[in-house]
Amino acid sequence: MDEESNNNNMDAKQQQMDQLRALLLGEENQQITGTVKKHAREIVGDVFSEALHDRQEKDGSVDQVIIPLVEKSVERSVSNHSEKMVGYLYPLMGRLIRKSVSAFLTEFLEKTNELIENSLTIKGLKWRFRAWQAGVSFSQYVASQTFVYKVEQILLIHRETGILLKSVSQGHGAADADMVSGMLTAIDDFVSDSFNAESENEQQHLDVIKTDDFSLVLKRGPQAVIVAAVTGNMPQEIANQLELTLEFAHRIYDKELASFKGDTLPFEPLEQQLKECLLEELRPEENKANKQPWFAWLIVLFVCSLSVTYGYFWWNQNELKIAIEAIKNEPGFVLNDVDKSGLTKVKVTLLRDPSALSVDDWLLENDISKDNLDIEEKRYLSLAPELLKLRLTKLLADYPELTVIWEDNLPVLTGELPNAKRQALSSKLLALPGLNEPLNVMSLVEVEELDNRGENNPAILKALLELNIAKVDSIQLEFDQGQSGLSDLAKEQLKMLANNFQTVVDLADKQNLSLGLIIMGASDPVGGREYNQRLSRDRARAAQKVLVEQGVDPGYLNAIGLGIVESKTTGKGVRKVLFNVVYFDSD
Amino acid sequence: MIQKKVCLLGATGVGKTSLVKQFVEGIFSEKYLTSIGVKVDKRIVDLASEQVQLMLWDIEGIDRYCGFQPKYLRGASAYIIVTDQTRSQSLIEGLEIHHQCREVTDVPAILAINKSDLDVAWHWSENELNGYSQEFEKCFTTSAKTGQQVNSMFEFIAELLYY
Ligand SMILES: Nc1nc2c(ncn2[C@@H]2O[C@H](COP(=O)(O)OP(=O)(O)OP(=O)(O)O)[C@@H](O)[C@H]2O)c(=O)[nH]1
Ligand SMILES: [Mg+2]
Numbered sequence: 001m002d003e004e005s006n007n008n009n010m011d012a013k014q015q016q017m018d019q020l021r022a023l024l025l026g027e028e029n030q031q032i033t034g035t036v037k038k039h040a041r042e043i044v045g046d047v048f049s050e051a052l053h054d055r056q057e058k059d060g061s062v063d064q065v066i067i068p069l070v071e072k073s074v075e076r077s078v079s080n081h082s083e084k085m086v087g088y089l090y091p092l093m094g095r096l097i098r099k100s101v102s103a104f105l106t107e108f109l110e111k112t113n114e115l116i117e118n119s120l121t122i123k124g125l126k127w128r129f130r131a132w133q134a135g136v137s138f139s140q141y142v143a144s145q146t147f148v149y150k151v152e153q154i155l156l157i158h159r160e161t162g163i164l165l166k167s168v169s170q171g172h173g174a175a176d177a178d179m180v181s182g183m184l185t186a187i188d189d190f191v192s193d194s195f196n197a198e199s200e201n202e203q204q205h206l207d208v209i210k211t212d213d214f215s216l217v218l219k220r221g222p223q224a225v226i227v228a229a230v231t232g233n234m235p236q237e238i239a240n241q242l243e244l245t246l247e248f249a250h251r252i253y254d255k256e257l258a259s260f261k262g263d264t265l266p267f268e269p270l271e272q273q274l275k276e277c278l279l280e281e282l283r284p285e286e287n288k289a290n291k292q293p294w295f296a297w298l299i300v301l302f303v304c305s306l307s308v309t310y311g312y313f314w315w316n317q318n319e320l321k322i323a324i325e326a327i328k329n330e331p332g333f334v335l336n337d338v339d340k341s342g343l344t345k346v347k348v349t350l351l352r353d354p355s356a357l358s359v360d361d362w363l364l365e366n367d368i369s370k371d372n373l374d375i376e377e378k379r380y381l382s383l384a385p386e387l388l389k390l391r392l393t394k395l396l397a398d399y400p401e402l403t404v405i406w407e408d409n410l411p412v413l414t415g416e417l418p419n420a421k422r423q424a425l426s427s428k429l430l431a432l433p434g435l436n437e438p439l440n441v442m443s444l445v446e447v448e449e450l451d452n453r454g455e456n457n458p459a460i461l462k463a464l465l466e467l468n469i470a471k472v473d474s475i476q477l478e479f480d481q482g483q484s485g486l487s488d489l490a491k492e493q494l495k496m497l498a499n500n501f502q503t504v505v506d507l508a509d510k511q512n513l514s515l516g517l518i519i520m521g522a523s524d525p526v527g528g529r530e531y532n533q534r535l536s537r538d539r540a541r542a543a544q545k546v547l548v549e550q551g552v553d554p555g556y557l558n559a560i561g562l563g564i565v566e567s568k569t570t571g572k573g574v575r576k577v578l579f580n581v582v583y584f585d586s587d
Numbered sequence: 588m589i590q591k592k593v594c595l596l597g598a599t600g601v602g603k604t605s606l607v608k609q610f611v612e613g614i615f616s617e618k619y620l621t622s623i624g625v626k627v628d629k630r631i632v633d634l635a636s637e638q639v640q641l642m643l644w645d646i647e648g649i650d651r652y653c654g655f656q657p658k659y660l661r662g663a664s665a666y667i668i669v670t671d672q673t674r675s676q677s678l679i680e681g682l683e684i685h686h687q688c689r690e691v692t693d694v695p696a697i698l699a700i701n702k703s704d705l706d707v708a709w710h711w712s713e714n715e716l717n718g719y720s721q722e723f724e725k726c727f728t729t730s731a732k733t734g735q736q737v738n739s740m741f742e743f744i745a746e747l748l749y750y
Pocket of ligand 1: 597598599600601602603604605606616617618619620621622623646647648649701702703704705729730731732733
């Protein structure tokens, strides 16, 4: 209501204005309007934008007038000049579409990238670093470095479900290949829907998806899609191979593909066929004529001179180390450790036998300067034959009566010594380090006094008797399990025993003593008690027999079987023959 | 091993992506990132004597900006219509999608009434819901947040498809 009365008001005012204008301007009305019209363009032009703005601000009426106008003209332009309009809009639309597609693809590509990167080996680490240096992506670097091209992975996908039927890859398999397959199928669906080509029967599909890093090559059959992930520049060869393989799969697995219910097992045997698609071509080794920048050469020079200086020291130190290491071949030395210390010094820790050469003498002998050496010396006793010789020579200086014969580094002494001196020597020999059987060494040393005084001195006779009895008693024969036969060693021992026993018999005669030798067989508990009783006696008798053969009067001998004898300490059975000499006064 | 393709469909924001994430990774996030295109995920389901690998196609929410793409359904062995019990409209849209699906496929369809951890805020009565459920193989009241009925729904599907 308000607005209407307002409008009426305005109309009334307008009429009044017109009347006023007619009154004022009269006949010149025409002329004045003419002048105004003449400058109208100028006047309106000056305030046009401002006026539009003010009016829009005031009641928004400008929109109402202009929008239908613009819409109409755009409509006309689009229908008349559609080509041109598409040209204008394409860059904008293209960007929008690309954006949504790329969001769609990103995750998929990440997966695939992972797939490819994972399939590369450890040397990849080095390349990764180089790629980072060169500022290119890893896969790109790998592709450019190694291969003209390389098929990293082959996927055979059931077309309808997008389920991965079988995949093969260079190196180890990729766990996510089945997800990638699904997404690839989804992308393909998306593309064929979104970029529908004009002609109905020719749908658009993805043939190659190219990224900076790799290409995915797709070949479609009626039931399955084969996809190759390729790095590098792919030759036609791959496409052909893919087609062949795809045809093969369709031919052989026609029924399985058509009735596919999600079971991929029947497609396992395709592995070989798919593997044939894993083609690659190694980049031939190129000789790159590189221009090295001059400062790099400077650095190289600096590094070189540094390493030459360092190398000189290093070499010297090494020589010294090798020279000093030779000390370990010197008898009486044990080299514990040789180590470089600092730039020039060599630290040595060694053991030296007191009878050996002194370190200083050795250095002098070998012409090695002590300057750069840091030697720590500890004492020890060497068992080396050379040192034994030294020690023995020193010891024998006190026994001019004796001569030494060396047999294979084993000394044998010959000569005659009074008993006391002989005893003293034998205890010294026992204390001599490195001598294996000290008493054997002396076996050829005769005791001088024995013959002279033995007959007369009952005490000595008694002692000698005891000594020889001990020798006999100490002999033990060993037997194999269940055996009573004598080994060669046992026969040898019995020979010696026969000798010793003869001595004992002689000595006993001299002292009017009666003698007996008890031969005791023993056995371990294996087998019955009775069996062992017999076995032990057989052993004793076998020994007895040999002794008789060796000339021992059987009257002295008494073979008995002890049966089972077990050592209380070790718990082991005793498979032996033992000897015991018994004597008593004849009267 | 048997593999089966299963699609998740429904209006935007009803929780399709969240359901898959809960089932596959066992995690839930309050953050909402609307899906574009399709994301394929997988999980092996152990049945009594066998295993089935479900290939889960999480399809972008269908609304007036983004129409139904029947191609994504190709080769699917089953599909899930996901609705959000805090939005009445989500069921109407879900049913509409279901009918569109029925034009191209007759594989089993499952109805998921999601966000069960939140208070019911739609005006559908028990009776109405029961009526709509008749059109589906089975109806589950799920929560991607607490995991309620999520595993049982996918296990039910795996079993249904295997036997
Ligand atoms: N409380 C609660 N929130 C949920 C549940 N499921 C999903 N949401 C939330 O709902 C929002 C949307 O979830 P999405 O899973 O992204 O939904 P969508 O269906 O995939 O959406 P579009 O991809 O856009 O179609 C997110 O913020 C989730 O955190 C649920 O069960 N309970
Ligand atoms: Mg989503």
